[in-house]
Amino acid sequence: MPPTASPLLRPRDGDALRAELRRTAVHAQLPVVFAGEVRDGTLQLSEFLGTRTNSLAGVVVPPRAGLGGRVLAEARAATVADYGRSPAITHHFDRPVLSEGLRSILAVPVMVGGVARAVLYGAARECAPVGERAVNAFAQAAARLAQEIAVRDEVDRRLAMLARASEDRDPVASAHVREVHAELRTLAQDVDDPGLQEKLRSLSDRLAGVLDGAVPAERPDVVLSPRETDVLSHVALGCSNAEIAQRLSVGAETVKSYLRSAMSKLDVHSRHEAVVTARKWGLLP
Structure with missing residues (x-):
């Protein structure tokens, strides 16, 4: 290890x-x-x-x-x-x-x-x-x-990087959290083991409310699917649909479909609104 x-x-x-x-x-x-x-x-x-x-x-x-x-x-x-x-x-x-x-x-x-x-x-x-x-x-x-050990090593590296950024409390700590969150979502797509895949997604979910100890605002009973969260996490990094498709190994039209579904669930009308609302409700960091 x-x-x-x-x-x-x-x-x-x-x-x-x-x-x-x-x-x-x-x-x-x-x-x-x-x-x-x-x-x-x-x-x-x-x-x-x-x-x-x-x-x-x-x-x-x-x-x-x-x-x-x-x-x-x-x-x-x-x-x-x-x-x-x-x-x-x-x-x-x-x-x-x-x-x-x-x-x-x-x-x-x-x-x-x-x-x-x-x-x-x-x-x-x-x-x-x-x-x-x-x-x-x-x-x-x-x-x-x-492949599995390499993924575990990468998760450890990313979490260590996140811990250092959080300890420093520097202005880029939030960006580090969001990058790690998106990377964990991407890594989850690259493993065949369902248990490890679920653990990676669970770790990413735990990051959603970590910034400044924020408590999610009271929200409706909204549940995003793993793929919808994957897509939104990369939208939050400023990725285009083509870039998201490449990172998640899916088609651009598939990305659009997941994004439309997430926007519908969040009751918003733009990518930016979707990210803001998802963060407010603790669904994204």
């Missing part, structure tokens, strides 16, 4: 790792899958499915040691068809690996910004090359995890 991360806001990366392992085990059709997070350049195995012993639990893998260490050092996937006899790796971990009965093993790094953040493994107890189906399944899993 990056140093700016808040343990109260960021979900455990290990939970995402475990969920991805379960999903990948089905598609890869390998009897054993396991993984670990990389901290300070060192891998620690922590998540296991299909193992029969505890021999691998808590194993710490430095760069270049064993198959995992090779993957860390080279930043790319690697396989061995017979772990105990492979000349392509060091044999620092023969005892825990062979005690589990593993022979054919695939290791894939989860790369974020050129840095390994985790390593995923798939294994079988027979000596045979790892099939293309398994390799593809693990590559896709690593890509999904990399």
Whole structure:
């Protein structure tokens, strides 16, 4: 986890790792899958499915040691068809690996910004090359995890930036809040995990009333859809419909449709009025 991360806001990366392992085990059709997070350049195995012993639990893998260490050092996937006899790796971990009965093993790094953040493994107890189906399944899993971790890192960075701006109470603090709000709405569109998507939107909603400790004015029972809020948050930044469409990966006509719907709900007749009213009612920061 990056140093700016808040343990109260960021979900455990290990939970995402475990969920991805379960999903990948089905598609890869390998009897054993396991993984670990990389901290300070060192891998620690922590998540296991299909193992029969505890021999691998808590194993710490430095760069270049064993198959995992090779993957860390080279930043790319690697396989061995017979772990105990492979000349392509060091044999620092023969005892825990062979005690589990593993022979054919695939290791894939989860790369974020050129840095390994985790390593995923798939294994079988027979000596045979790892099939293309398994390799593809693990590559896709690593890509999904990399995207999710990158989004979490960006959220942490944006929230840290917001905290600094709020502490300084400088004249641009309001602009920072609104930019972070819009970025969180955009990030929510880029993730496949519904839980993480909902958390990003929840964080953006919490920013809506943060400026100067403002309390939303009494308002009618108006509820904007997530997409209507996405569009208005970018209108508040001065974006054109074309710019909003590009940021949210939708068509310009779709943006117009959401904007018309939001204006109708807010009972206003212009983009500017929509933003002013949404802010007054605590729907935007």
